[in-house]
Amino acid sequence: MVLTEEQYKQVADLILDHVGDPPNTGTVRDLFGPEALRRAPAGFNGYHRVRCWLDHTLAQPTAELFITVVEMVDQAGELVSVHQTIRGLRDRTIVWRTIRTGDVWMPEGSPFADRDALRKAMADIATGGGPPVATIDGPTGYGKRTMAEYIATCARWHGNYTPLVEQLERHDDPGYVDYLAAQLRIKLGIVPQSANDAEPERRAVTLARNLASAAVYSDTPVWFVANLVRSEQDPGVLTFLDELMLQIRRSRLLAAKLRVTVLGDFGAVRLANLPELEHRHALGEIAEPDVAAWLAAAAPGKDQELYHLTAASIMRSLAEDRPTPRLRLRLLAQKCVDAHRLLLGA
Secondary structure (H helix, E strand, O other), X not given: OOOOHHHHHHHHHHHHHHHOOOOOHHHHHHHHOHHHHOOOOOOOOXXXXXXXXXXXXXXXXXXXXXHHHHHHHOOOOOOHHHHHHHHHHHOOOOOOOOOOOOOOEOOOOOOOEOOHHHHHHHHHHHOOOOOOEEEEEOOOOOOHHHHHHHHXXXXXXXXXXXXXXXXXXXXXXXXXXXXXXXXXXXXXXXXOOOOOOOOHHHHHHHHHHHHHHHHOOOOOOEEEEEEEOOOOOOOOHHHHHHHHHHHHHHOHHHHHHEEEEEEEOOOOOOOOOOOOHHXXXXXXXXXXXXXXXXXXXXXXXXXXXXHHHHHHHHHHHHHHHOOOHHHHHHHHHHHHHHHHHHHHHO
């Protein structure tokens, strides 16, 4: 991904203006090619179909299609920063990178996600294998938000599942569990039975069961990624996730249409229907050897001692800053980005 979230939205808006809403099939084929037409699931509105086509473009092995699309939809040059990126791609000062299993991945403005075994497990799910239910354990500051973002990017790249990522915090809203169920319903393109229970926990169970019953008829397989940013959640949210995992584990048909990955601090969060032990993953704290290995992969060809010296310097600086657990990984990522730039020029 070479775009920030804001740039992504700007490009998507211009594409929608160019292809029309509803999109003109001939214009889409001319702009993206025939394969892209098959990437947008039936039932999506114009904007969501455009996002599928843009994701397809960003997943290409080279930047050629992306450059062609931007120059076609923005002939007036409104998106100045995006055209600066294109110039960087052409003169090779910016590297075009798509998401594959072996990539070292740095999301814009976020900590790096360089957990090889875990990323391999998530890629297995993205390609249609792996378990339908998985968990990723990690306390605050260990990179759960970044891993959730990686999963969504990986899902879009492979195209087998439409990702739905929810960063779950407490909103003190008894209707939040209904919002979650509605988000899944929309992504799956289904109309489940309504839930009439007034008590939040019973309502959550009914919502999950009704959603599961309808989801087996969905034409749009979904990968639901729920990151429990806070251990304390609104009434019914944890029960909804727990019941949904149970229903998926019980039904092969449902597992083909809906996959769920829950990220959280499972020392503080109690869920009864966790997956098998081999599908419960953990995020370890990033230490000096991890930083050195990441730098070596991100800026290859240098003396190994230079990577270790740079990593040691980063960790000393981080210790001196004494960040809070929530800020630690973000600050570490900033220092790694700066060090990466230095190594590229060394």
